[in-house]
Amino acid sequence: MDNEELKALFDQQAAGYDQQWAGMAPLRETLYCLLGALFVGLPRDARILCVGVGTGAEIGYLAQRFPGWRFTAVDPSGAMLDVCRERAARGGFAERCEFHEGYLETLDSAARHDASTCFLVSQFFVDARLRTALFGEIARRLKPGGLLASADLAGDTTVPAYETLLHSWMTLMSSAGVQPDMLERARAAYARDVAILPAARVGEIIEAAGFERSLVFFQAGLMHGWVSRVPG
Numbered sequence: 001m002d003n004e005e006l007k008a009l010f011d012q013q014a015a016g017y018d019q020q021w022a023g024m025a026p027l028r029e030t031l032y033c034l035l036g037a038l039f040v041g042l043p044r045d046a047r048i049l050c051v052g053v054g055t056g057a058e059i060g061y062l063a064q065r066f067p068g069w070r071f072t073a074v075d076p077s078g079a080m081l082d083v084c085r086e087r088a089a090r091g092g093f094a095e096r097c098e099f100h101e102g103y104l105e106t107l108d109s110a111a112r113h114d115a116s117t118c119f120l121v122s123q124f125f126v127d128a129r130l131r132t133a134l135f136g137e138i139a140r141r142l143k144p145g146g147l148l149a150s151a152d153l154a155g156d157t158t159v160p161a162y163e164t165l166l167h168s169w170m171t172l173m174s175s176a177g178v179q180p181d182m183l184e185r186a187r188a189a190y191a192r193d194v195a196i197l198p199a200a201r202v203g204e205i206i207e208a209a210g211f212e213r214s215l216v217f218f219q220a221g222l223m224h225g226w227v228s229r230v231p232g
Contacts (some may be wrong), residue, residue: 006124006193007076010054014079018055023176027220029199031119032061034145034218035149038227042147044068046114049141051134052121053103056084063093074100074107104137115147119211120223126195128205135209145232148211151218151225153190154199162190166190169221 013020035058039046046069050059055071062069071093075081078101088094100107116138125131138148155162170183178186190196197205203214203226211228218225 003076005151005205006210010075010077012053013080014077014083017080017083018057020182021178023178025175027223028057030220031151031218031223031225032058035117036062036065036227038147038149038217039066042069042114045070047072047111049113049138050074051118053084053117053136054080054119056087058117058119059084059097060087060091063088063091063096069096071097072100072107072111072113073097074102074222076101076103076105081227098104104134104141104165107141109137111139111141112143113141113146114143115149116142118148118150120152122150122202122205123154123194123196126193128195130157131195132209135211139210139230142230144230146230148206148228149217149225150206150228151223152202153194153196153222154202155196155222156198157196165222166195172221196222199226202226203228 046066048062048069049072051074052169053059053075056073058069063071069227072151073081073084075084081099081101085094085099088097124132125134142148155165170187173183173186199216202224206214206226206228210230212231214226214228216224218228
């Protein structure tokens with residue numbers, strides 16, 4: 001699936017996206033809780049870059065917890081970004097947000113950020129060189145010592161145990177209310193359109209983009225989270 005096909009898919013899903021994945025909220029909330037603990041030492045007026053922000057759930061969490069922070073929300077899907085704007089307006093933090101519709105490379109790199117999030121984005125870059133380039137674009141927009149919190153699906157698909165983990169993940173999504181047709185689409189996408197790699201390999205890709213050693217700070221089923229730092 002190329003970038004435009006992926007953008008069209010998320011445009012179509014935007015209006016019902018949050019409701020569709022509402023049953024997975026416990027995993028998301030745990031990820032955000034740990035994210036807040038990672039970012040708690042940032043300046044009171046920190047600027048946070050949110051790459052592939054979608055409907056803006058992580059901004060909603062961070063904006064409430066850190067009332068002095070400002071956010072740059074980046075997403076190629078205009079429909080997703082519209083939902084993000086609505087969330088910001090409802091939450092009363094829209095004036096603290098800059099919304100950029102487009103890919104990260106179209107965002108001015110002159111403005112530097114204290115930290116960045118990139119959740120369930122890089123996994124769609126099946127070419128490792130393009131995945132590294134994405135993280136490189138993030139690194140160029142962070143201040144020296146800036147933090148990246150990223151999350152993607154990860155696992156060693158070459159070992160028999162992966163099928164056990166995949167079955168467990170699908171069962172989890174089913175019990176969370178994800179519809180059967182979406183489960184089948186997800187299973188097909190994992191085999192074709194999602195780069196599910198061992199967690200250590202993902203860390204190497206992030207480091208190749210200019211970050212210091214990446215550490216896994218979160219894991220729930222197939223979903224992993226890494227924290228990485230730009231050299232100070």
